[in-house]
Amino acid sequence: MSNQSQPASANSMVEMVMDSTSGLQKFKLREPKGSSAEIFLYGGQVTSWKNERGEELLFMSSKAAFKPPNPIRGGIAICYPQFSNMGSLDKHGFARNRVWSIDPNPSLPPSKDNTVVNLLLKPTNEDMKIWPHSFELRLRVTLEAGKLQLTPRVRNTDSKPFTFTLAVHTYLSVSDISDVRVEGLETLDYFDNLLDQKRFTEQGDSLTFDSEVDRVYLSTPASLALIDHEKKRTFVIRKSGFPDAVVWNPWDKKSKAMVDFGDDEYMRMVSIEAAAVEKPITLKPGEEWTGYQELEVVSSSYFSGQMDPVNLKVKS
Numbered sequence: 285m286s287n288q289s290q291p292a293s294a295n296s297m298v299e300m301v302m303d304s305t306s307g308l309q310k311f312k313l314r315e316p317k318g319s320s321a322e323i324f325l326y327g328g329q330v331t332s333w334k335n336e337r338g339e340e341l342l343f344m345s346s347k348a349a350f351k352p353p354n355p356i357r358g359g360i361a362i363c364y365p366q367f368s369n370m371g372s373l374d375k376h377g378f379a380r381n382r383v384w385s386i387d388p389n390p391s392l393p394p395s396k397d398n399t400v401v402n403l404l405l406k407p408t409n410e411d412m413k414i415w416p417h418s419f420e421l422r423l424r425v426t427l428e429a430g431k432l433q434l435t436p437r438v439r440n441t442d443s444k445p446f447t448f449t450l451a452v453h454t455y456l457s458v459s460d461i462s463d464v465r466v467e468g469l470e471t472l473d474y475f476d477n478l479l480d481q482k483r484f485t486e487q488g489d490s491l492t493f494d495s496e497v498d499r500v501y502l503s504t505p506a507s508l509a510l511i512d513h514e515k516k517r518t519f520v521i522r523k524s525g526f527p528d529a530v531v532w533n534p535w536d537k538k539s540k541a542m543v544d545f546g547d548d549e550y551m552r553m554v555s556i557e558a559a560a561v562e563k564p565i566t567l568k569p570g571e572e573w574t575g576y577q578e579l580e581v582v583s584s585s586y587f588s589g590q591m592d593p594v595n596l597k598v599k600s
């Protein structure tokens with residue numbers, strides 16, 4: 285068995301277990317300070333990230349179907365090789381509907397504490413029929429105290445170039461959608477998926493929610509922040525390799541239309557996704573692309589909406 289099933293250090297642990305409810309295989313990670321994460325081989329999907337007090341930081345729907353070939357409604361999914369309906373494939377591509385494997389050759393330097401899982405997805409013959417490009421999609425998930433890091437990589441193992449879009453579809457858990465704000469998107473242009481992907485410019489000081497939101501923000505900064513007033517908690521989303529950021533909340537009507545989502549669950553989640561959407565990525569044979577998304581959770585007492593997400597300081 286891979287060394288990923290062994291204790292990584294004295295107090296950190298990576299083990300592979302069978303999820304008793306779904307019968308699917310998953311990794312359980314625990315780092316020395318006591319925070320934990322779970323990653324399913326199905327979809328390469330992160331389904332849980334808990335702080336050291338055992339509080340869940342990601343949103344997972346109570347109606348999520350852990351039954352292939354359905355995508356899992358919540359956690360963090362990799363949308364590849366197509367974001368949303370921007371191509372001929374089913375929405376968000378097929379990576380989230382496939383069983384990934386353990387990456388035998390992650391070829392990345394080991395991380396400090398080593399609470400890491402390395403996954404790999406290669407196309408099947410069936411996949412090649414709908415998307416005829418040979419690739420290796422890797423995902424490294426690293427858990428540190430207060431931080432969850434995802435490093436997706438795509439290698440072209442074909443003899444001709446191919447082009448893809450990719451998003452790290454992250455459902456963050458919030459106390460009340462009406463009481464949170466996203467900072468870092470001010471003055472940016474976005475495509476509004478609710479208005480035929482027309483381009484607009486963000487006018488507000490920060491993004492708040494009082495109706496359905498489904499936007500692709502363009503040329504976004506390396507850090508964004510989601511401030512949860514009631515929980516006095518801030519998620520900092522740091523990213524590289526991803527120029528865009530998708531922000532999504534289905535609100536009440538769409539929630540009712542989704543079979544794997546509770547009618548009121550939109551109140552307790554917001555999806556913020558590091559994404560490469562506006563300018564699809566082209567890889568020549570042998571080339572590799574690397575992206576990175578880090579989530580950090582910090583306690584916050586910022587009520588002014590004036591936080592600088594890069595430095596985690598209140599702007600003067």
Ligand SMILES: O=P(O)(O)OC[C@H]1O[C@H](O)[C@H](O)[C@@H](O)[C@@H]1O
Nearest residue numbers: 355368375376477498530532555
């Ligand atoms: O229902 P799903 O296929 O999982 O997609 C859920 C959502 O994902 C993204 O955030 C898109 O921008 C939305 O348009 C979509 O509704």
